[in-house]
Amino acid sequence: MKTIKALLLVLSICCLSLGCKKVSMPKPTQTGANNMYAKVNGQPWQPKGCIGGCSQSFLIRYDQIKFSLTGGNIDQKIYIDIILSDLKTTGTYELSNQGSNYAYLYNNTENVRYYTTSNSRGSINITKLDKMNKIISGTFEFTAEDEDNPQHIVNVSSGWFDGKYEF
Numbered sequence: 001m002k003t004i005k006a007l008l009l010v011l012s013i014c015c016l017s018l019g020c021k022k023v024s025m026p027k028p029t030q031t032g033a034n035n036m037y038a039k040v041n042g043q044p045w046q047p048k049g050c051i052g053g054c055s056q057s058f059l060i061r062y063d064q065i066k067f068s069l070t071g072g073n074i075d076q077k078i079y080i081d082i083i084l085s086d087l088k089t090t091g092t093y094e095l096s097n098q099g100s101n102y103a104y105l106y107n108n109t110e111n112v113r114y115y116t117t118s119n120s121r122g123s124i125n126i127t128k129l130d131k132m133n134k135i136i137s138g139t140f141e142f143t144a145e146d147e148d149n150p151q152h153i154v155n156v157s158s159g160w161f162d163g164k165y166e167f
Contacts, residue, residue, distance in 0.1 A: 032135035038159030049074030077108035114144035
């Protein structure tokens with residue numbers, strides 16, 4: 001009887017472990033590899049498909065002051081934008097209200113726009129700013145509110161990006 005219970009326990013553990021499929025995110029890079037990854041409400045997200053005239057799924061713009069990071073996933077229908085109004089050096093920047101440094105997530109499935117605000121904040125840490133080779137890399141995380149229903153929030157965590165920027 002003990003053998004049967006032990007066998008059932010082992011089989012149960014095996015079945016449970018096979019049912020739990022863990023998705024691992026790639027490790028951050030700082031080579032200008034044009035990658036962006038994050039977790040949106042705990043689910044893996046990365047750019048896929050076309051944005052910006054269908055040229056790519058990920059885009060960084062930087063004009064020596066204003067920085068924008070844009071990524072979209074056409075399968076998940078989730079688009080992330082991060083704007084810094086005054087990026088001059090590496091370091092951590094707070095994401096809060098529109099018009100300054102902020103983050104924005106658009107969920108096309110729900111047709112909902114989420115923004116960082118004075119109540120729902122985040123941060124972006126620029127870890128590499130190579131102006132000679134036009135490479136910007138960093139990490140980010142933020143909580144953002146539905147612009148029509150501030151009680152409805154989205155959480156973006158474990159985010160990172162690495163890419164060559166355009167002017």
